[in-house]
Amino acid sequence: MSTLQRTTPRRAKSQQRIAELLAAARAVFSEHGFQRATTAQVAEMAGVSEATVFTYFASKRELCIQVITDWYDEISGELERELPRLNGVHAQLSYVVRQHLCTLLADGSGLCALVLGEGRANAPELAEVILACQRRYTTPLMDCLAKASARGEIRQDMPLRLLRDLVYGSMEHVLWDSITTHKRPPIHETAEQLTDLIWSALMPRDASLEALTRFRNEVGAALRHANAAQA
Amino acid sequence: MSTLQRTTPRRAKSQQRIAELLAAARAVFSEHGFQRATTAQVAEMAGVSEATVFTYFASKRELCIQVITDWYDEISGELERELPRLNGVHAQLSYVVRQHLCTLLADGSGLCALVLGEGRANAPELAEVILACQRRYTTPLMDCLAKASARGEIRQDMPLRLLRDLVYGSMEHVLWDSITTHKRPPIHETAEQLTDLIWSALMPRDASLEALTRFRNEVGAALRHANAAQA
Amino acid sequence: MSTLQRTTPRRAKSQQRIAELLAAARAVFSEHGFQRATTAQVAEMAGVSEATVFTYFASKRELCIQVITDWYDEISGELERELPRLNGVHAQLSYVVRQHLCTLLADGSGLCALVLGEGRANAPELAEVILACQRRYTTPLMDCLAKASARGEIRQDMPLRLLRDLVYGSMEHVLWDSITTHKRPPIHETAEQLTDLIWSALMPRDASLEALTRFRNEVGAALRHANAAQA
Amino acid sequence: MSTLQRTTPRRAKSQQRIAELLAAARAVFSEHGFQRATTAQVAEMAGVSEATVFTYFASKRELCIQVITDWYDEISGELERELPRLNGVHAQLSYVVRQHLCTLLADGSGLCALVLGEGRANAPELAEVILACQRRYTTPLMDCLAKASARGEIRQDMPLRLLRDLVYGSMEHVLWDSITTHKRPPIHETAEQLTDLIWSALMPRDASLEALTRFRNEVGAALRHANAAQA
């Protein structure tokens, strides 16, 4: 017990250092990208010497990979948890769009730029890792779309790959726009509009009217039912 | 007269040198991105000494800017010339999609990556220039969409900005995908599918459909509100 | 009494720690040489933290010196004990050759390399210590040779220093050869052959032979002189 | 012709720089060994910036390899040229010993130490190259000894490898001794003594008397002949 008490704070301190370093690194890499960022900047921002950075991370590259994977773990984990609990592919799409815009516009815009900038084939140092992270991140929604497509709830004449490009490409561009112009758009309104726009593209054309009508009828029935119960 | 005779070929030669250097620089920057590319590589590929590069371009940055603006001049010029000659906004969209994919997948994918990678806020050296180029590049189609929207040929309930994000974001993502996975998709088929998808999103919905959609969104919002209050 | 009881095991433990550290250090320095070896490697191999190394040894250099002197103590001590008990200089030479080859080829080849590599003037950190060790190590045999020379049992026309170079130089080269080529020669056969070879060089020549040899050398010198004058 | 005139001095200048750098590097590596030497020291001694060193040599290692191979080229080339022109294996041995001692004691003692210190298995950066150089360097004499052995002029009951160890090991030790004690022995006297010592070991035992007698008789005959001709 006494050894535990002694060991724990030490470990805790070490863990805290790592967390501080990762936070600093996230900030620095976000702001400057992988190449322009220097380990000296990370060290300074974390308030330690440069050598200390290398006590905890084998290299600049490893540090950056940790930053990226941590970030993706956060946002992917949330998606994997929440998406299955939502009913209907429209709600799922809506959720993803809102979350994506919120997350990235809030604190991660730099990370987004980092990932977009370094995730290319000509940046072999990080590309592989980033690709894997992104695969994981897009998978939950893609699964939902695949199932919905199989059920005929969205159009079936398009490769899934293209739907992904539509969804994530649009959002990325919105983000990219807000980054380059330094303007923050109204997130919720934009999210709703974007969801609407994408949904229009996803829906089976002739079925859209039908679906909406069915929806209105169901809501009407539910409403009547509720009123009757209340009375 | 004699000076002219001398000057002209010299100028011509000089112009040719510049062209050679720009061609080399385009190749090098495409392959490696701005930061990883070295002036030595450009010089070697152009078959001149490193110092010669700096006789014609003040810095690596200026050289890269020239490469980027030249490239955008080409593709923007074409769009500005061709788009107005097409009848109907669908044809214009279709044209843009095909051209964009063709151009970038054919020889410019590296340039695309370059632009995407360096066009961020964290790359202050090139971001400004790239932004301006891209503004010009997207303008022709945006003008067409604006007119079509005014004429009621496409939906009017979306900000133009979002339509641009949808169009160019989707395409960018397709390209990005092909770059990272090193797979070349069937260009024409993809172009057609993508046009179709985007067009579905752009088309105006008839009044009843719109009313129903509005209704659904309102119900959805109210539901979220109620749930939030409950929790 | 109680302090003694406490002190003794502590001292014993401390001694054991030191022994463990020295064993680890010997292994590490043997394998990598002084410069390439790191204190971290020593600590890891000893199963302690890096800081602990410096609790027992003031510096990397001191640690290495201890390793070297310990090793020389072992092999020098043995020689000092055993050599005087052997009858005849030939037996003594034979013993030294065999022991030297055995010791160094068996476990100490790395230490041999260490000593050879760092025992130079350009390695001021260890050279002095190594020189002293080697002086002590070669002394027993040198004493034997000196006495034998005085008794006329081996040739008397050579400085003792040169005989030492002959004996230890040959052996060193054999070892060096086995190290660089990663081949272990048959130790005993090699030892016998080498002893034979060296012995041939050490044996006194009879008077007529010596006179003849001197004659030949003088003629040779005169000839060289004449040739030089002519050229 | 005019281009040649222009090109030549430029090339010459470059060649001279390389020579200067190699000279500086030889001095620095000789004095400090490979690891302790720094590229900054080389640059300073050559009177250039550190970056210039890397304009001409890809790395510290390559620079050192060049230094070593150049040096071996010098001394190996001389041996390969001169040895075959000498009559008799004794003269050849004598020549090698004198040359080796002269060369190494004169300017190369540091290089000798360098080669001995870094030519070990635990210095993988240079060991391979050094081994190859030394193979070449010892080959000429080894060939002579092999032939002499085949002709029965030296003893045949020893592996050639061991003879090489005897010859070069002895000399190395002489050098090593002079380096560590900072004393320069009388080179010519030492060379003759060492030759004598080694020769004693090489000669077929029972044949030695015979050979010397034959030599004396031949010289006597030649002398009489010469005297007769003169008279």
Add this chain to the structure above:
DNA sequence: TATGAATGAGGGTTCATTCAT
């Protein structure tokens, strides 16, 4: 005593850029 943690002092290497010829 043992160690987790931190770091100062370099070391090798890269590269855009300058300048005399």
Add this chain to the structure above:
DNA sequence: CATGAATGAACCCTCATTCAT
């Protein structure tokens, strides 16, 4: 005009050593 040559300014990374706990 073209270039051979040179370099300043960084940058990433290593490691022996110190010190509070």
